Amino acid sequence: MEIHHNDNELSLIRLCKKGDAKAQYRLYKLYCKGMFNVAIRLTNDKSLAEDVLQDAFVKAFTEIDKLQNEKAFGGWLKRIVINRSIDVTRKEKTFYAEVESLGNDELEIAVEIDSEFSPERIHHYIKQLPDGAREILVLRALEGYKHAEIGEKLGISESTAKTQFFRAKQLLEKMIQDETRTGKIFERATANA
Structure with missing residues (x-):
């Protein structure tokens, strides 16, 4: 997912770092559809994907101070969504059998x-x-x-x-x-x- 950064998005991120709830909502609206698509592809379950999305945004907004490069927000958020999706599917007992390598x-x-x-x-x-x-x-x-x-x-x-x-x-x-x-x-x- 490629999002072109503009001054408005960067200012939203800065406001989120200050705890501005309106800015968080606007940033959420910018990224929610793309991040939901990532979560649904990995979980294959709408309810789980919605949970993943909510958890990912809570984590992102809680830890946004750790984000040093504000232009990297989209990639950083995507990694959170992917990691959370993997955690959720592990809890749902997705197993990977160790198998011999194919020729x-x-x-x-x-x-x-x-x-x-x-x-x-x-x-x-x-x-x-x-x-x-x-x-x-x-x-x-x-x-x-x-x-x-x-x-x-x-x-x-x-x-x-x-x-x-x-x-x-x-x-x-x-x-x-x-x-x-x-x-x-x-x-x-x-x-x-």
Whole structure:
């Protein structure tokens, strides 16, 4: 999420550092939608994502004095949301099985997504992934974390993070292929009727 900083946003952050509730509300309104999207992708649960969002903003406004670079507020808040989401999913007992590393040829996945697939459709499939796979896929593919960082955050090995990521991609690819195949079969069946 890229937000262009302006003087108004920076002044809101400064006012928040002084405990100004109106400034906190306005800053919340600027960031709540994007941060909710991050939380929902990681938790896959609207209620949990709302809790994460509330906890993250409370923590951010409580610890805003620790923020040295006011222009980094968005990234700092996003890290809080991601860390809180991970904490919540751990409490919900998301497990990551330690597995052997896959061979290099198994890691090569050619995913070609037809231009007919909208981001909403892809998001729909991501939400259907098992919790651990979804969380790792979101952290790696959407949030840009490295496998070592994911492993550290989730308390798993780097190789497990890699393997789970590639398996998540495989599952996602299979769901997309199944829909494409089903859609084509359906189109042929209706054309022949």
